[in-house]
Amino acid sequence: MSTAYGNFFDFCRDTGSLHATLPVCNLFASSPSRGGSGFGNGCDLLGISLGGDRYLANLGSILCAGLAILISAFLLLRSNMKRAAVGRREMQLFLLGYMLISLCEIFTIGWFPLDGEVRRAFTAIHIAAIVATLWILLMNAVVGYQIIDDGTIASIGLIFGSAAALFVGTGYIALDTGFAFTDYWQDTVNDPNNRAYALYTLYQLVPLVFLVAFFVLEAILVLRVLGEVRPMLYLCAAALLFIISQIFQYVISVHICNGSNGAINGGFFSTLFTLLAVIMIWVFWSSITEDDWPMPASTGSTYT
Structure with a gap:
């Protein structure tokens, strides 16, 4: 099999041959969610047997995703208390998006027993x-430059509207791939390499571009505009934690699975370190929205 651009087979095999912890794998013909027998001879993530052929394969990720929802709700409420903070509503939109991601993780990479179509x-x-959520995160960085006053109908409307467009467009491609509403993506589904250029671009490349752009814009804001260093520690910590989460998902996962005889893989650690990265993003945002930063306020802005 090939790891060339667009191919998911090796990724799916290495993140759990039968119960893959890469959500996109559920859309391909090899996935049990489509009646397939798994992705080659990789390590099978089995987790806890529920009797018969049913398994609660990734209990760790389920629990961690549930914890992520609770922590995100707490941070959302804390954000609401920071009434003078720049980008308060925009940060809350990001947290709501992350809560939706965490909820979906319970049923996708957590392998909670479900019908394949569900x-x-x-x-x-x-x-x-x-x-959509990583686009909102990128827009949070743009909001910091006060091109449009934060928290206004214009700001929230533009961010929510563009994120909704990305959500609908990406969701349609994924749904059509998984359910074959048309025959346009069926060559993708049945390709032995699970080659899916559109999904690969949207799932692997586009989020990476959004994250890098977010980091660069925030770094410029902190170092050049605010003239501070301390917030960069939080931003770099968030970046490092996210990188660690991806290493667990794509590199270490198969070795953890083999070492634990299929009891666990890198999916749990990926979910955990992603949660920690989100927490550090919130801490970073909170640190640069304190009232004592020497930045002049624009009309209608929440800078003080």
């Missing part, structure tokens, strides 16, 4: 939510 529907929502 799992594919959650998978499509999951992928769409990732793209």
Whole structure:
């Protein structure tokens, strides 16, 4: 099999041959959610047997995703208390998006026992939510430059509207791939390499571009505009934690699975470190929206 651009087979095999912890894998013909027998001879993530052929394969990710929802709700409420903070509503939109991602994780990479069609529907929502939420995160960085006054109908409307467009577009491609509303994506589904250029671009490349752009814009804001260093520690910590989460997902996962005889893989650690990265993003945002930063306020802005 090939790991060339667009191919998912090796990724799916290495994140759980039968119960893959890469959500996009649920859309391909090899996935049990479509009646397939798994992705080659990789390590099978089995987790806890529920009797018969049913398994609660990834209990760790389920619990961690549930914790992520609770923590995100707490941060959302804390954000609401920071009434003078720049981008308060925009940050809350990001947290709501992350809560939706975490909810979907329970049913996609958590392998909560579900009918295959229901799992594919959650998978499509999951992928769409990732793209839309990371776009909202990028827009949070743009809001910091006060091009448009934060918290206004214009700001929230533009961010929510563009994120909704990305959500609908990405979700449609994922749904059509999983349910074959048309025959346009069926060559993708049945390709032995699970080659899916559109999904690969939307799921692997576009979020990475959004994240890098977010980091660069925030770094410029902190170092050049605010003239501070301390917030960069939080931003770099968030970036490092996210990188660690991806290493667990794509590199270490198969080795953890083999070492634990299929009891666990890198999916749990990926979910955990992603949660920690989100927390650090919130801490970073909170640190640059304190009232004592020496930045002049624009009309209608929440800078003080």
